[in-house]
Amino acid sequence: MPKPIEFYFDFSSPYSYLASEQIDALAARHGRTVDYRPVLLGPVFKTSGGTPLTEGYGPKAEYSKHDFARSARFAGVPYRAPSRFPVGAVAAARAVLWLQQHAPEQATAFIHAIFRAYFVEDRDISEAAVVGAAARSVGIDADALAAGVQQPAIKDLLKQRVDEAIAFGMFGAPLIVVDGERFWGNDRLPQIERWLAQGPF
Amino acid sequence: MPKPIEFYFDFSSPYSYLASEQIDALAARHGRTVDYRPVLLGPVFKTSGGTPLTEGYGPKAEYSKHDFARSARFAGVPYRAPSRFPVGAVAAARAVLWLQQHAPEQATAFIHAIFRAYFVEDRDISEAAVVGAAARSVGIDADALAAGVQQPAIKDLLKQRVDEAIAFGMFGAPLIVVDGERFWGNDRLPQIERWLAQGPF
Numbered sequence: 018m019p020k021p022i023e024f025y026f027d028f029s030s031p032y033s034y035l036a037s038e039q040i041d042a043l044a045a046r047h048g049r050t051v052d053y054r055p056v057l058l059g060p061v062f063k064t065s066g067g068t069p070l071t072e073g074y075g076p077k078a079e080y081s082k083h084d085f086a087r088s089a090r091f092a093g094v095p096y097r098a099p100s101r102f103p104v105g106a107v108a109a110a111r112a113v114l115w116l117q118q119h120a121p122e123q124a125t126a127f128i129h130a131i132f133r134a135y136f137v138e139d140r141d142i143s144e145a146a147v148v149g150a151a152a153r154s155v156g157i158d159a160d161a162l163a164a165g166v167q168q169p170a171i172k173d174l175l176k177q178r179v180d181e182a183i184a185f186g187m188f189g190a191p192l193i194v195v196d197g198e199r200f201w202g203n204d205r206l207p208q209i210e211r212w213l214a215q216g217p218f
Numbered sequence: 219m220p221k222p223i224e225f226y227f228d229f230s231s232p233y234s235y236l237a238s239e240q241i242d243a244l245a246a247r248h249g250r251t252v253d254y255r256p257v258l259l260g261p262v263f264k265t266s267g268g269t270p271l272t273e274g275y276g277p278k279a280e281y282s283k284h285d286f287a288r289s290a291r292f293a294g295v296p297y298r299a300p301s302r303f304p305v306g307a308v309a310a311a312r313a314v315l316w317l318q319q320h321a322p323e324q325a326t327a328f329i330h331a332i333f334r335a336y337f338v339e340d341r342d343i344s345e346a347a348v349v350g351a352a353a354r355s356v357g358i359d360a361d362a363l364a365a366g367v368q369q370p371a372i373k374d375l376l377k378q379r380v381d382e383a384i385a386f387g388m389f390g391a392p393l394i395v396v397d398g399e400r401f402w403g404n405d406r407l408p409q410i411e412r413w414l415a416q417g418p419f
Binding site: 065067073074079080084087090185188201202205207208218 | 278400405419
């Protein structure tokens with residue numbers, strides 16, 4: 018079996034959202050699956066010195082906002098700029114980890130539901146009620162999930178995942194790893210497609 | 219006549235080089251020409267707070283170097299990492315401006331010759347002799363060019379161009395402007411192609 022494609026993301030990252038809407042089909046075209054790895058860019062940026070694209074130098078921030086929406090239209094992916102950006106996605110990230118352990122067949126649908134709640138429906142995904150609604154929308158027991166994300170083991174697991182990402186040098190999202198080869202950014206999907214089709218280049 | 223595509227670049231920028239090897243053909247496919255606009259990222263970054271991709275956080279710098287070469291292979295463009303990077307491209311940029319005034323039909327060939335001297339042949343394009351050799355290789359009178367780039371009017375023009383780029387909010391290269399729409403980066407060429415083919419999206 019070929020290895021799953023590792024997809025490191027933060028729910029607050031627009032380019033992670035755009036890539037998440039395309040990566041399942043891309044992987045399937047080449048007989049692969051996607052291993053979704055939620056992390057938090059906040060602590061990653063603390064180490065790497067990065068900043069959210071909409072902060073810092075004004076013209077770059079304005080360009081980035083314009084490019085998020087244009088890149089979404091280019092990819093045919095629905096997108097609405099969130100009112101609150103970036104947003105704390107800790108609860109949603111923990112929920113993914115709990116689901117991957119306890120209801121793995123529902124985890125990917127939940128990931129897409131959270132991304133769409135944030136980047137299409139403009140819901141504040143830092144709120145437990147919004148996370149619960151997204152869970153219910155894909156048939157997940159929201160009460161069990163709400164209890165699950167409070168487990169110390171889940172909290173520790175997210176912290177460990179973030180520490181691992183920092184340790185291996187993650188500096189932005191999405192980071193997509195194919196057979197050990199790293200690709201950073203939604204705009205590397207065409208390179209990933211060639212890699213999957215033809216092998217290393 | 220449709221407007222030329224404005225291509226703002228720094229000779230030290232690998233992604234500018236990769237895009238420069240593709241933009242003429244892309245423009246021609248859609249009945250456009252390319253208006254090459256040399257600028258200097260040094261003063262641009264002083265205002266925007268940017269840094270060369272190979273400086274700063276180690277893992278990001280390493281990824282960038284890897285991505286320069288992989289993106290070149292992906293595009294089918296020859297590439298060799300320069301020994302000296304980044305390099306001062308003031309003399310080469312001034313030479314472009316002088317040629318665009320005095321031998322415009324040779325300016326584009328010169329631009330490609332300089333880029334290839336730096337990113338394929340690993341020549342130090344900050345040296346006047348290397349600029350002269352690149353000029354001769356495309357049939358330009360290198361002595362006339364060497365005198366031309368010393369003209370105060372040419373020096374002032376480059377300074378003015380850089381100031382204008384800073385004033386309109388340039389923050390990275392290549393910056394490619396199509397009918398007023400800005401696209402940043404070699405990886406936006408597919409979006410530019412769609413824009414030229416189908417109009418605004």
